[in-house]
Amino acid sequence: VDSEDTQYTDILLACTRHLLEDLKDSANPKPLLNWLESRWQELKDLALTELAFDGLSVEAKISQYGKLTANLRAVPTLRQQIRQKINPHTVTLLKALNQFITEAKQNLPAGCTKLAVIADNLDRIVPVIQESNQTNHEEIFLDRSEQLTGLKCHIIYTVPISMLYSKRANDLREIYGDAQVLPMIMVRTKEGNLYQPGFNKVKEVISKRVGQFAPTRSLETDIFESPEALERLCLMSGGHVRNLLLLIQTAIARTETLPISLRAVQRSITDARDTYRRTVQDGQWSVLADVYRSKQIHNNDQYRQLLFNRCLLEYQYFDDEGERQCWYDVHPLIKGIREFKDAYAQLDSQQ
Structure with a gap:
């Protein structure tokens, strides 16, 4: 459709x-x-x-x-x-x-x-x-x-x-009936630390895709020129599989021969970041900054629109008592945008 x-x-x-x-x-x-x-x-x-x-x-x-x-x-x-x-x-x-x-x-x-x-x-x-x-x-x-x-x-x-x-x-x-929400793969914790199980799953997604065409090639040396290039791409996807594949696709388009260089990965990230910059409206930067700080959202049209546009990502985990916990974060690509940095600095100065 x-x-x-x-x-x-x-x-x-x-x-x-x-x-x-x-x-x-x-x-x-x-x-x-x-x-x-x-x-x-x-x-x-x-x-x-x-x-x-x-x-x-x-x-x-x-x-x-x-x-x-x-x-x-x-x-x-x-x-x-x-x-x-x-x-x-x-x-x-x-x-x-x-x-x-x-x-x-x-x-x-x-x-x-x-x-x-x-x-x-x-x-x-x-x-x-x-x-x-x-x-x-x-x-x-x-x-x-x-x-x-x-x-x-x-x-x-x-x-x-x-x-x-x-x-x-x-x-x-x-x-x-109950909707089954498919959250992002958690590549970082709520506190911003690397979440290794989720990070490994994202690498597994790439490995399975690549394995269809190059089953004997190493992901970290033959497909990507270094573990750093692979890690940067995985983390910048925010655990959003569709974004992950688009980032890879763009990086490959900027690569004449394997392995994919760190420079090609960075160009892919820059291109995607620019798209997100154009997606966010002027009044929404402060909303994004607030979510980045609180890891929570308000249930109104502004936040719903940012969820729909994937500027905000939802993550879930089960706590020690088996209860599902949800938290939200700004898409990693947005965190490097000047307007977002300015909005967050302004919010931080008000505390």
């Missing part, structure tokens, strides 16, 4: 496409293809095709459905038109999809007993205030919850973290 412009219809169509493509050999796709065929005359122009649907093979029909959903994402000018055509028929599409799922569950591959769908990247959907004065997040995950929970299989939705800190958090819990 497009993180800048996503609606429930987009999610339903994406789930349908993936299930249809992945399970076409486990169940008869006829219910879904019949649904599409009955609307083909009004949809074929939006799929950018002149093909007559009734003369196509099953594989070709599935391909046409794929083109329609691909255009939903790739061609913004068609997006709203597709939604307008599909929206009145989402109930019947869901019914057809469930018929397909029910049969597929009876013919799963050997060793498989259940079917699960993971709708990933929905946590990246940018919040937009709508005319109704509610957000698009509320429209998708709450107003459309009956449909989102209507698939006859296990399903995991990722959700923007800001929703879990919103006034609708209880509504979300009542509908979907």
